[in-house]
Amino acid sequence: MSEPAADVVEHDDRSVEILGAGFDGAATFARMLAAEGELRGLIGPRELPRLWRRHVVNSAAVVPFLPAEGALVDVGSGAGLPGVVVALVRPDLEVHLVEPMQRRVAWLTEVVDRLELTNVTIHGARAEELHGTLVAEAVTARAVAALDKLARWTLPMVRMGGALLAMKGARAAEEVAKARTVMRTFGVTDVQVHDVDLYDDGDVTRVVEVRR
Template identity: 65%
Template sequence: MDAFHQLLVEEGELRGLIGPRELPRLWERHLLNSAAVVPFLPARGLIVDVGSGAGLPGVVIAAMLPQAEIVLVEPMERRVTWLHDVVDRTGLTNVEVRRARAQELEGALEADAVTARAVASLDKLFRWTAPLVREGGTVIAMKGARAEEELAAASKAMRASGLTNGQVHEATTIAGTEPTRVVSAVRGRGPRVR
């Protein structure tokens, strides 16, 4: 985590991954915020992070769950290059980087969990990620203050995507940090409606 933090400090702004105002609050707003999803994930198995961008939360998850296999999915070539550099320079051995959009990987992956942070509205996110999750697996999305409203608005898309049990959780990592809103939905049994 220290190595990842240092890479973000040294190169994040230069590579257009984070803004200059984010540098002083990298730990709290980005790294610890990303760590808040870990309790909702399996310790082993396949975890796919869609729209990985700067590596948040995917790289953080990989560092915290070394027994899990992490696939970072990112469509933009410059971000894919960054993610490869991060994996090489941090020595993470449980990470694979794929240049793709989530929708392009349907049938290619069967994850135990899919994560996303600041990727899309829940209705789109559910449609894009549900096909990547095995039966009984989970979609985990990091959302803002309006997570409850967004989940309610996406309930039809959630059901149509074969997901059930949508919930919003307030998750904290360490005392004194702002809680993170984590939305979870489980890939249910039965046919999906398209």
């Protein structure tokens, strides 16, 4: 595998603090994405300069809201964001990557093998196809769908007492308002929108925590 001319990884103290023991694996993952992500349709060319902070490290925004133990399902894993990063940072969790597109499943398989992620299982399926068979303490999703659709796809996989953690942008609160009726049908007890600024630079990621 050819490496990009410039290293995309930033070895700053804050990145190391955020990723912890998962830093080296995340660095390898970022370099794999930089080398092949655009060619394989996983990331756009404009994302390469900000791949490390905006995509790889940003995936760790959900980590403070993860369960202390158990299983996690990452829906629409795509390039592996945030599922692969979560698996690296929290090797104690059983992580399930759900992705229906075969070429992305092939990519995820290569990543999991390269990083030797023994806590990861890949499911080549749509989320709805796994209802009734896959249940976890938490479900994550990043740039998958509007929250009302996402709720229908993911909440049947959230164990009672668990949570959907959806990574969203500036319109997170608006999406929550539109999805309230759908969420009530799945026994949602609480919804919170967390503003996460990992680098204290004003670049905020909103993590919508939907708890059953």
